[in-house]
Amino acid sequence: QLPDGFVYVNDEIPDVLVELKYYSANNFVGEPVDGYHNNCLILTKATVDALKKVQAELKQKNLCIKVFDGYRPQRAVNHFIRWARDLKDTINKTRFYPEVKKRNLFKAGYISSHSGHSKGSTVDLTIVDCTTKTELDMGSIFDFFGERSWVSYENISEEQKKNRQLLQTVMIKYGFRNYSKEWWHFTLRFEPFPNTYFDFPVE
Ligand SMILES: C[C@@H](N)C(=O)N[C@H](C)C(=O)O
Ligand SMILES: [Zn+2]
Numbered sequence: 001q002l003p004d005g006f007v008y009v010n011d012e013i014p015d016v017l018v019e020l021k022y023y024s025a026n027n028f029v030g031e032p033v034d035g036y037h038n039n040c041l042i043l044t045k046a047t048v049d050a051l052k053k054v055q056a057e058l059k060q061k062n063l064c065i066k067v068f069d070g071y072r073p074q075r076a077v078n079h080f081i082r083w084a085r086d087l088k089d090t091i092n093k094t095r096f097y098p099e100v101k102k103r104n105l106f107k108a109g110y111i112s113s114h115s116g117h118s119k120g121s122t123v124d125l126t127i128v129d130c131t132t133k134t135e136l137d138m139g140s141i142f143d144f145f146g147e148r149s150w151v152s153y154e155n156i157s158e159e160q161k162k163n164r165q166l167l168q169t170v171m172i173k174y175g176f177r178n179y180s181k182e183w184w185h186f187t188l189r190f191e192p193f194p195n196t197y198f199d200f201p202v203e
Contacts (some may be wrong), residue, residue: 002042003200005192009041010072012048016041017066019203021142022076024060026098028143029035035073037203042071044120047188051123053174068142068184069124072117073121074199082110082201097145109181112186116200121191123176124184127167138165143182151183170176 009016018041022033055065087102105111116122127136139160140148147153164183176186
């Protein structure tokens with residue numbers, strides 16, 4: 001039973017691909033994150049209504065959305081905070097934050113101690129080919145914390161710029177605002193719970 005206003009995204013848009021990175025160990029922490037008990041994407045209904053339009057437009061080009069994170073319980077954010085305090089654990093530094101000191105990841109804006117994700121209307125996503133499920137090349141992996149992930153980063157190929165631009169354009173068209181430091185991160189404008197950080201588990 002989800003709080004009023006929240007839905008399971010695949011009940012509403014069955015063909016959205018979901019790979020919640022924090023449900024697995026394939027993330028910057030290197031282990032499953034607290035509060036993720038299932039690979040099921042939860043968002044506010046208002047957000048899903050907007051995403052439905054994004055998906056419909058992309059499907060005209062045989063493209064689909066693939067989501068890496070949506071609603072994120074506060075206990076997951078607390079796990080990130082605990083992980084960040086352990087400065088000796090740099091197991092995934094090379095892959096996810098080679099140029100930023102671990103102690104600066106929050107200060108630099110790559111992780112929040114109170115995240116928009118916990119309000120249920122923020123989503124991390126990319127675009128895939130509907131047939132092959134291959135991700136479009138966006139010029140950096142999801143959760144690469146560094147300038148290469150900035151929306152306006154110049155030193156990537158024309159193809160990568162075009163793919164980023166497609167994602168930015170379609171998301172903004174249907175009511176989202178982007179985040180300049182992470183090409184994959186979008187928040188619904190006029191989100192329904194702008195002041196509430198939820199903490200129910202993802203299950
Ligand atoms: C951790 C990363 N995926 C993310 O979501 N960063 C933003 C800034 C956040 O924590 O809200
Ligand atoms: Zn995000």
